[in-house]
Amino acid sequence: MFRWISSMWRTVAWLALFGALVVVGACGSASTEADEGQVSTEGEDVQFSAWEKSLALSSPFPRFIFLPLNNPGVVPVELANHMDDKDIVVGVVVNGKARAYPLWILVAYHVVNDTIGEAPVLLAYCEICSGASAFTPVLERFEERTLSFQIHGIAKGTFSIYDYQTQTVWSPFTGRTFEGKLHPSRMDRIPLVLEPWGDWVKRYPETDVLFASRKFEEREHGRGEHNQVGAEYLPEGFKDVANMDDTRLKANVLVFGVTNLAGDQSIAFPLDDLEGKEVMKYEFANESYLLKKISEFTVVAFRLQGDQENRTYRQVSPSPFRLADDQGGLWDEFGNAVNETGERRDLAPADGYMTEWYEWVSGYPESQIAD
Numbered sequence: 001m002f003r004w005i006s007s008m009w010r011t012v013a014w015l016a017l018f019g020a021l022v023v024v025g026a027c028g029s030a031s032t033e034a035d036e037g038q039v040s041t042e043g044e045d046v047q048f049s050a051w052e053k054s055l056a057l058s059s060p061f062p063r064f065i066f067l068p069l070n071n072p073g074v075v076p077v078e079l080a081n082h083m084d085d086k087d088i089v090v091g092v093v094v095n096g097k098a099r100a101y102p103l104w105i106l107v108a109y110h111v112v113n114d115t116i117g118e119a120p121v122l123l124a125y126c127e128i129c130s131g132a133s134a135f136t137p138v139l140e141r142f143e144e145r146t147l148s149f150q151i152h153g154i155a156k157g158t159f160s161i162y163d164y165q166t167q168t169v170w171s172p173f174t175g176r177t178f179e180g181k182l183h184p185s186r187m188d189r190i191p192l193v194l195e196p197w198g199d200w201v202k203r204y205p206e207t208d209v210l211f212a213s214r215k216f217e218e219r220e221h222g223r224g225e226h227n228q229v230g231a232e233y234l235p236e237g238f239k240d241v242a243n244m245d246d247t248r249l250k251a252n253v254l255v256f257g258v259t260n261l262a263g264d265q266s267i268a269f270p271l272d273d274l275e276g277k278e279v280m281k282y283e284f285a286n287e288s289y290l291l292k293k294i295s296e297f298t299v300v301a302f303r304l305q306g307d308q309e310n311r312t313y314r315q316v317s318p319s320p321f322r323l324a325d326d327q328g329g330l331w332d333e334f335g336n337a338v339n340e341t342g343e344r345r346d347l348a349p350a351d352g353y354m355t356e357w358y359e360w361v362s363g364y365p366e367s368q369i370a371d
Contacts, residue, residue, distance in 0.1 A: 066151040066159075069109040074099065074208040077201055082214060085198030088229065088297070089209070090132050092192045093334055094119045098204035100197065103127070105212045107227060108219060111161060111172070113137070113148045120146040121190065124172035127227040128238055129158045129359035130254065130297075132194060133173040135187035142166070142182060157242035157362035173353050174363065176263060186263065191334045191349040194229070194297040202319060203333075229297055230254045230356065243362040248369060251358040256299040257367065258352035260285035266364035268357065273370070274299060279313045279323065282370065289350055294321055300333045301350035308347070323347075 089100040094116040101112065106125040114121045122137040137147040145165065152162040152169050161172045168180030175187035193200065201207065217223065226233030232252045234242070244251065255268040265285040274280070274293040282289045288304040290313055300321070311325040321333040328342025335347035361367055 066110055068111040068113055068148075068150045069105075070113045070148070071115060072105075072112065073211045075211045076208050077205065080197075080209050080211075082211060083197050083209060085196060087197040088194065089197050089200050090123065090125065090134070090192050090194055091200045091204065091207070092116070092121065092123070092134050092190055093204065093336075094121060094190065098207035100200050100207050100209040101125075102197070102210060102212075103229075104214075104217055105210050106132075108216055108221070110151055110159065111149050122147070122149055122187070123192075124149075124161065126158045126172070126359075128233065128235065129356045130229045130231075131158060131173045131353060131355035131359055132192060133175065133353045134190035134192050135175045136190060137163075137187055139182065139185055139187070141185065154237060154241050157238060157359040171363065173355060173359075174259070174263075174351075189349055189351055189353075191300070193295070193333060194354065195295040199295065203321070234358065241362070242358050243365055244358065246361045246365065248361075249357040251356065253357045254297070254354060255357050255360055256291070256301065256352055256354050257360040257364065258284065258289065258301060258350050259364070260287055261303065261351065263351070266360075266367040267370055268360050268364075268367050269299065269370045270357075271297070271299065271354070279315055281313065284368075290323075290347070291350075292323070294318070294333060297354060298333075299352075299354060300335075301352050302335050302347040303350045305348060308345075 083102065088103045090103070090106065091098065091100050097116050099116055101123055103125065106112065107127045110125060112123040114123065120137050121134060123134045125132045137149065138144055139147070142165070147163040147165055149161045149163050149170070152160045154160065155178070156171070159172060160169050160178065162169050162180070166181040168182040168185070169178040170176065171178065175189055177183040177185045193203070225231060230252060234251060249255070249270065254271040256271060256274070257266060257268045259266045267284050269291060271293065274291065277293070279290055279292045282291060288309040290302045290304060291299055292315060293299050311327055313323060313325050316322045316324045322338070323331045325343065328339065329337065330339035330342070331347050332338050335349055337344050337346050
């Protein structure tokens with residue numbers, strides 16, 4: 001009797017296991033089909049060149065490998081014992097609140113879905129191409145709902161991202177869509193500063209900063225000299241999807257790339273060419289821009305509008321950074337008007353970011369190079 005009962009339970013167990021495997025297999029297939037259906041474009045397929053071909057609808061990365069950092073913990077300056085003055089940080093100011101994102105933390109995630117005050121913020125960083133950008137992840141066409149993001153795959157010399165809400169695929173540094181339900185769309189850029197923590201604290205002593213254990217630096221991913229900004233390193237997987245044919249500049253040269261408002265023209269400013277120069281006024285695509293390199297890796301850039309185009313500008317203070325015009329205007333590095341009298345309009349941030357040449361020209365193969 002005991003042997004019969006034991007045999008019966010073994011049979012039941014095997015049947016249960018087989019049933020579970022069938023369910024998992026069915027769910028996996030359904031999930032894949034749903035993903036592909038959600039990110040597919042309606043109408044004709046998008047055509048890509050050889051170095052863009054990995055922008056396929058299915059991600060080449062298992063999506064659990066690089067999970068985003070969501071609503072990270074932060075501490076004020078007086079509690080930031082985990083920070084060293086030499087640590088490079090991405091600094092942003094949103095609605096008057098300053099926050100610093102250390103690169104040694106960002107390299108473990110690449111994508112941050114954050115909230116500063118009540119304002120949603122998307123921040124992306126790539127240690128390979130040195131690109132960093134921040135955006136307001138809200139679209140009017142999507143009923144002003146906040147989008148949240150994760151790495152999708154690799155494309156155009158860096159990684160691509162997708163939003164959870166619609167599975168639309170985006171560029172992490174231009175804030176523009178590649179394909180999907182929200183294509184074409186563009187997020188509003190949040191200007192940023194890339195500099196050592198010690199310098200950022202002097203600039204914004206009331207800042208807070210992401211908190212993490214220094215054990216993060218012991219992770220295999222993100223270690224080594226090749227993770228330094230502008231390092232001459234490019235893995236094969238990135239080369240495969242990068243425009244390596246354009247050799248007008250060396251692949252890892254740092255540039256500040258700018259696109260016009262329509263996004264159909266682009267120009268790159270090599271950072272070395274901006275070193276030591278006064279505030280530069282530049283005409284591009286029938287638009288006027290101001291540019292000034294204010295630290296080793298940071299260029300402030302603004303798109304002038306209306307009567308702002310006919311004024312002259314100069315830097316009047318390095319720390320805090322202040323930009324003045326000949327009509328009494330005064331602005332900080334983010335284009336915020338800070339004077340008590342005179343011009344009160346903010347300067348519009350240029351649609352641009354610092355990156356390495358190969359990544360920029362992969363996204364904008366027709367890009368000009370500033371002379």
